[in-house]
Amino acid sequence: MSGQVLTFRKVSRRFGSTVALDGLDLNVEPGTVLGLIGRNGAGKSTSLRLALGHLHPDAGDIRVLGHDPVTEGIKVREQVGLMSEEASLYGWMTVREIMTFAAGLHPNWDPAFAESFRKRLDLDPKRKIKDLSRGNKAKVSLVLAVAVRPRLLLLDDPTSGLDPLVRREVLEGVLESVPAEGGAVVYASHLIHDVERIADQVTVLDEGKSILEGDLEKIKARVRRVRAVFENEPPEQLTLPGLVSVERENRTLLVVADGANGELEQALQNAGAVNVTVEPLPLEEILVACLKGSGLTEDDDHA
Amino acid sequence: MHSPFKAIFRKEWKQSSVLRRVAILLTVLLPPFVMMVAESASRGWVPMFSIKSYDVTQLFMDAVPMILVLGWAFFAALFTAQAFAGDRSTGNESFLLERPVLRSLTWRARLAAVTANGLIVLLGGWLIWLGYFLYLGDPIEGTYLKLSGLLLGVGLAVMLASICGGMAATAFLDSPMIGVLGGLLLAALPAGAAVFLGGLSPYAVLFRIDYDTFPSPLxxxxxxxxxxxxxxxxxxxxxxxxxxxxxxGEPAGRGSRARGAKVLVPSIFGVLVLFLIMAPLAVRANVNAYMDNGRIYPSPDSSRTILTGGYMASGGWLVDTETGEKLRFFGVPTDMVTWSADGRFVAAVTHGNSIRWSSSWAPRIDLVEAETGETMASLPLSENEWIRDLVWIGEELIIVTIDHVAWEWDQKPDKAGEMVRFFMLKRGMKEGSGYLQQLSHDLPIPGPGWYDWRIYTPAAGVEEIVLAIAKDPIGLNYDKASDVDRDRSVILHKVRLEGNRLASVPTVEVPHGLSGGNYTLSRSGRYFWTVVPKVGPEQVRGLLLFDLVRGEEVDLGSRIGVFWPNWMAGDELVWVQRDKSDHVQLHSWRPEAGLNVVFDGGSDRLGLDTSPNGQTALITGYERLDDPEVPHGPGKRTGTWLYEAGSGRVVPMETEYAGYISGRFYTNWADPDTLLRSGEDGMYFESVREPGKTVEIR
Known part of the structure; x- marks a missing residue:
């Protein structure tokens, strides 16, 4: 466990009768960007708030940079920056005032970096927060989160609702601000493309559980879609190795499988497929397949 | 740069700047506004509110300060609600939660900002008021100082109460506006509860300070x-x-309201429970503390004594005279304790409720069985009934006389004859419990019936009451020049029980018998003494003795410098007489022996106190510790003697008791042979037959 930036061990948390997290395990190593993906209500924000100590777990153990956020919340927050979708900025303050205010609250505030980063993001220090666009508010939030030179940066849907240009600016800013050595980012979002752009690790959450996790490239290499064309109707009952999900289109089966290279193709041919072709999958398709495969087949515009 | 407290304080200070400015502006505008309203009201321009005239200075002495205090309370609640709920209502609370700042530090910084805001508005308001007030002119020199102290003191208390209320309200409410209302409500709650509970049990007081040695504010x-x-x-x-x-607990999640409720609800119940526990204890403790300065009511059979506290602690204890054990507590105030002739029952007027603290100003009569201390019956009375006396006639009846407070001060003497009323009550038992039945009432007494009348029962068991009623009570005011020309005659009435009704017949008119209250019948009812306030060319007070059978005054010779006249058995009258050189003697007058000097007290002061059966008089010599600040202060004891009725001689009492004479001017007798003593180590009984034999009162 030592050396991990963030670890969750069997962490559970309920809100009344709703299970937000159900025995979640997470590991974030130094130098990694973890994409925390899931639908709304999957447990992403809850995970981040637990990591900051805002919420306390009902069960399990959390360590952030070796500290328990429940009992050592101050030490945790000294080393962690948070940028959230609903940036809780004081509208009556100017950009300068809110930076000064935040500087007074944080022992690790780097004024020079903060100032250069503000200029880099083209933020007018005299503008009041309430007069800023949504994109600029997100930039202010990013400045406040990274100016403390955090060892762990938590991003809670930071680009939600932003136009593509600003999203790109923010994401670039995130990548710039992560410490070269030892730093880590947890990027929680349902915007798969953004996650795919910067994450090297990914965990897919559904109903508070992790249903897929690992190195993003390896997952993309491992999870494939196989198109099998049969001469007649495909058999109803098929036992296929590594099966994640399967769809039928007349005489064609679209099978998503995790691993089982070669074995899957052979099994389909044995079942009567006359033509078997393998197609690579984008992360979004993998996520959809995972959700369908776990029995969660309802449509989700974001997933 | 890293200074969280300062940063949060400054943020809160800046965030509340608009409110602060509004508060100051309203304070500046308040005085002209009040004057404008007063002027409009005096011209009849204000609907449903008009005044004939107004005084500007007076406005600044009552209306403006009152509105200022209310305004301070409101703005204090507003500042508090804004500071503690403002960020939550606007969704900014998580900004601070995301930072490495202790929540308690945020809380303290907000409290500091709220207090600073409140003080600024308070001091600003006071300065504005002071400026106006001094501009108008101080009506009496120094008024502005006194009013300033009052204004700032009350204002500060109200402001702090509002801040506390606002803090509690915002623990449960996220909206600052509702938080203000909740805060003011919660701020008013303890004040309202204090008024209610304080009124419910006004005699359950804490602390005891010897009132002889401290100035009145303390x-x-x-x-x-x-x-x-x-x-x-x-x-x-x-x-x-x-x-x-x-x-x-959890910063951003569940349980904050529950945590607040876990503190608030038990505390409210705790205060109530603490009150229920402490109030009766405090009532009793207060009575105990003042019992050495109260009254003693010995029972006729010597077995029991009722001791009441003095001053404002006039509750009491029924005490077993033999063992010193306290048997039963009487609530505060207890007054007019009256024993039945056989000593089995005692009746008392009290305001105390069933758990012995006062709950109302409406009095009632309790009838208590002496042996068990059980209340046999209670008779509640209304608040406008003023009980003047409580006496027994025979074994069964209690007579209560009530002077209705509805009497008007400017009533003419010839219309004042209907004021004395009698309630004749019969004691009985029904279904296992006692009751007091009202048998008759409204026995009109002819002549003026206002305050200067007295009731006497010559002896326990005698079935008649004698009333002494001043012939001209209305003109009684010794400060008036016309006083010397007033008819000071007293008309004595006898009221006798005839079957189940009372009858009254005027008996004797005693000329010059009125002295403002000091007159007493002898034990047989034949003789009557009074101390006349100003007699003779020297206009000094003197003793007058009247034989009701012969209808003439008894010649006592010199009758000035008289103190402590006491009737003893056999219609013997004893008193202390002091001449111009402060030489004191004990004088005795007996029907058969006439006037005698029975004791020479020298230059000491003498106290005289007759036993309940009139057989023995306790004489106490003391050297007065003259202290102009304490006119009724203690004196140093110089000796104790006993005088047996009819014996004509005084014998020293060999007691070790060395307590000071205090303000006890009533009696020291707990029964015909027992004295009540008090000292620093507590209270105890001492037998006059065996001086030194004591029983501690527990």
């Missing part, structure tokens, strides 16, 4: 009722509620 402070003190504890509880709700 006495007032030292006698705060428990009911007024305990609810005030809710204000710090409010602060604790806020701290537990906002600084403990």
């Amino acid at each position: 006495i007032t402070l030292s006698r705060l009722p428990v009911g007024m003190i305990l609810p005030v504890l809710l204000y710090p509880v409010y602060v604790a509620v806020s701290w537990f709700a906002l600084c403990r």
